Amino acid sequence: MLFFCLKILIIGYGSIGKRHTNNLISIGNIDIIIFTKNKEALELEKKGIKIVNSLCNALKEKPDISIICNETSLHVKTAIKLAKNNSHLFIEKPLSNSLKNIQELIKITEKKKLITMVGCNMRFHDGIKLMKKLIEKNEIGRIFSAIVENGSYMPDWHPWENYRNSYASKKQLGGGVVLTQIHEIDYLYWFFGKIDEVFSYTDKLSDLQLDVEDYSGSLLKFKNKIIAELHLDYFQKPNVRNCKIIGTKGTIIWNWENNHLQVFKNKTNKFLTKHIDKKYDRNKMYFQEMKYFLNCVKTKKIPMNTISEAYETQKIALAIKRSSKYGKKILLK
Numbered sequence: 606m607l608f609f610c611l612k613i614l615i616i617g618y619g620s621i622g623k624r625h626t627n628n629l630i631s632i633g634n635i636d637i638i639i640f641t642k643n644k645e646a647l648e649l650e651k652k653g654i655k656i657v658n659s660l661c662n663a664l665k666e667k668p669d670i671s672i673i674c675n676e677t678s679l680h681v682k683t684a685i686k687l688a689k690n691n692s693h694l695f696i697e698k699p700l701s702n703s704l705k706n707i708q709e710l711i712k713i714t715e716k717k718k719l720i721t722m723v724g725c726n727m728r729f730h731d732g733i734k735l736m737k738k739l740i741e742k743n744e745i746g747r748i749f750s751a752i753v754e755n756g757s758y759m760p761d762w763h764p765w766e767n768y769r770n771s772y773a774s775k776k777q778l779g780g781g782v783v784l785t786q787i788h789e790i791d792y793l794y795w796f797f798g799k800i801d802e803v804f805s806y807t808d809k810l811s812d813l814q815l816d817v818e819d820y821s822g823s824l825l826k827f828k829n830k831i832i833a834e835l836h837l838d839y840f841q842k843p844n845v846r847n848c849k850i851i852g853t854k855g856t857i858i859w860n861w862e863n864n865h866l867q868v869f870k871n872k873t874n875k876f877l878t879k880h881i882d883k884k885y886d887r888n889k890m891y892f893q894e895m896k897y898f899l900n901c902v903k904t905k906k907i908p909m910n911t912i913s914e915a916y917e918t919q920k921i922a923l924a925i926k927r928s929s930k931y932g933k934k935i936l937l938k
């Protein structure tokens with residue numbers, strides 16, 4: 606067994622709540638409690654998992670750790686209640702749909718010395734990890750720019766559900782392509798650090814029945830002068846997810862579909878292809894992310910992407926929307 610028996614509360618048994626539950630069951634030696642209204646979860650009682658139907662009852666369980674998987678707009682409000690109850694926090698991305706009450710949450714978690722992390726599963730993807738390693742090794746020299754694209758047809762994400770009811774398609778629940786696909790902003794921040802300026806066109810372009818933006822085209826200028834072009838959409842078929850980074854000595858290209866990473870070397874005028882794992886199991890990154898967080902709690906180590914760090918990417922995402930709304934470049938402090 607990897608961990609001492611921990612009491613872990615999962616808030617929300619939707620798509621990601623189910624994934625974390627299954628991964629925690631696989632890790633083992635964990636006392637799991639789930640707060641959900643979803644009757645499907647009652648089946649889990651046979652496996653010794655406790656199901657509660659109110660946050661009040663969940664708090665009475667005094668969980669060591671809480672994993673917040675409810676709708677985006679409820680993350681911070683829920684996290685504040687749990688932090689006051691002395692629970693370490695893993696919050697699914699995005700941290701929130703605004704900046705409201707995040708500073709209050711940070712103050713409580715710092716005062717109580719709680720371990721916090723916002724889910725940033727792409728940082729555990731083998732392709733993204735390798736790109737980060739190559740950047741750090743200066744493999745392509747000084748970096749000029751990056752081109753990042755993530756597009757997919759949103760109704761195909763969960764074909765068994767009505768996409769119109771999903772949090773991702775509702776403004777009130779914190780949806781929209783910018784916040785829902787904050788992964789790309791997060792890994793660019795992880796690669797290149799803080800951002801100075803943002804300019805964006807972000808809008809609803811398709812005929813999908815959503816009250817949120819389904820397109821975002823942005824230019825991000827980092828403090829170290831690197832410029833990234835970021836394209837996000839909810840309407841593209843087939844799915845596309847890739848990243849190209851251009852430097853003085855070459856170019857790195859990574860692509861989700863084939864999951865291989867290529868490095869073009871300017872000196873030899875040749876591509877080196879690094880195959881990662883063609884049949885990549887998506888769950889691997891979520892599993893590793895959870896093991897990493899539990900280990901941080903166990904060893905009292907500060908994880909990457911704490912609430913304070915995720916606050917920075919949250920500011921970038923909101924600046925993208927503001928830039929488009931007001932038709933101007935937004936300067937970030």
Ligand SMILES: NC(=O)c1ccc[n+]([C@@H]2O[C@H](COP(=O)([O-])OP(=O)(O)OC[C@H]3O[C@@H](n4cnc5c(N)ncnc54)[C@H](OP(=O)(O)O)[C@@H]3O)[C@@H](O)[C@H]2O)c1
Binds near residue numbers: 618619620643697724
């Ligand atoms: N890291 C990742 O790759 C990843 C992937 C997916 C989602 N997420 C994030 O995790 C969060 C949840 O996403 P999800 O895909 O799991 O969503 P989901 O399947 O829609 O379920 C999320 C939760 O929201 C509740 N819920 C769903 N629809 C609702 C509605 N119309 N009104 C009130 N409550 C509703 C459900 O409560 P009950 O449990 O009571 O039914 C469930 O707990 C979001 O913030 C999302 O951004 C992250």
